Amino acid sequence: MENWDDFQLLLALKRANTLRGAAKVLGVNHTTVSRRLHALNQRFSLDICMLSQGKVSFSELGLQLLSAAENMEACLAPHLSQINTSVKQLKQQINLSIPPAILQFVLLDELHEFQQNNPFLTLSINTTYALSDLEKSEADVVIRASHVPDEHLVGHRLFPISLGYFMHKDYLDKRTSESVSWITAGVAERPTWLLDTPYPTAPVSLSIEDLVLRHQAASEGLGMIRGAHYIARHFPNLIEFAPASEHYADLWILTHPTKKSLPNVKRLISFLLKTMRSKHILIDCAK
Incomplete structure (x- = not known):
């Protein structure tokens, strides 16, 4: 079995334990998973997986192939973040994670200006109040309100939200x-x-x-x-x-240590620092 997609199919079937669940994991429909599994069984002239009352079970050969897939995934996992980062740099793409309200009321026009001034760069914005996983490259730069951010992240503390x-x-x-x-x-x-x-x-x-x-x-x-x-x-x-007698939390601009020297990350962080500091009085304006 030489196709990585086949190994991903086996991993999805193992984790979801149903065809429908595997389809959700892979981002395809139920019919596609069923067709791919049928083709895989035909290729070996043996059943890799069997279905019983909608549940997936693996044959002895299927378990061997699954073990190989898990070993391949384990070898690849430590390199995925760097691979994703390299791809985004080559595509000139940068991902920013930001609280929805900060984007709506503070930075929407300014980020449009940033993109206009950097037309070669695709700015992808994810609006969420949760801290995106920088380890898994869910974002390159995040703006977050936090009392104490994770120690392994690097960045700049701005000011509190009054x-x-x-x-x-x-x-x-x-x-x-x-x-x-x-x-x-x-x-x-x-x-x-x-x-x-x-x-x-x-x-x-x-x-x-x-x-x-x-x-x-x-x-x-x-x-x-x-x-x-x-x-x-x-x-x-x-x-x-x-x-109010207290502030909510401090705003931070953060990135992962492995990303801080990337040109596009440095460019965006520099812009955000200048822009956010110019809006200090709007965000921290307690009397």
């Missing part, structure tokens, strides 16, 4: 202090920060996971929020009725 307590400008006009309520990210546990607010006993009436939509809901008069100044300033109906 917070405040916000409500619609007319929210209290027809309400007493006993009838106000909060909008938070979750309701599994009552946030401890509520104790530091002017309304520590007010109920949580609405839970919205999305950060920006919480600001939108407060702007519509649906409740009070703890929000970020850099987002709230884009909602004219919001007023800050009290400052």
Whole structure:
């Protein structure tokens, strides 16, 4: 068996244990997996895999081929990150991972300008609040809010994200202090920060996971929020009725040590540092 795709098929069948699951792992449809397995069985004139009640089992030959596939994968794995990095450099592509709200309210126009000034470079942006795995080349550069980033990453600490307590400008006009309520990210546990607010006993009436939509809901008069100044300033109906006693976290620009000297990574980080520092007062503007 000389085709790496065949080895990947066996690995997917082992991990998923069903044809449909293997199809999902490989990013193809069920019919394609079935056809490829049938062709593999015909090539050896023996069954590599058998199906019983929808589950996959391997023959003795299948187990030998699977062992070879696992050995090949183990040999290749340590080199995949460097291979992916080399491919992206040759393609002049760089991947940036960034929180959605930072892109929307702080860097959208600026990153477009960066791409316009570097037309040879394809900028791929992944918006997420999770920290992309730099070890697996899920991103080349990340912007993240963190108190302490992973020790093995390298980068630059910028400044904290200042917070405040916000409500619609007319929210209290027809309400007493006993009838106000909060909008938070979750309701599994009552946030401890509520104790530091002017309304520590007010109920949580609405839970919205999305950060920006919480600001939108407060702007519509649906409740009070703890929000970020850099987002709230884009909602004219919001007023800050009290400052928050603490910041959310520091913003960082990070990369992996093996990537820091790559020309495109250095170019993007330099641009981000200059741009973000020029916006310091927008993000950290606590009174």
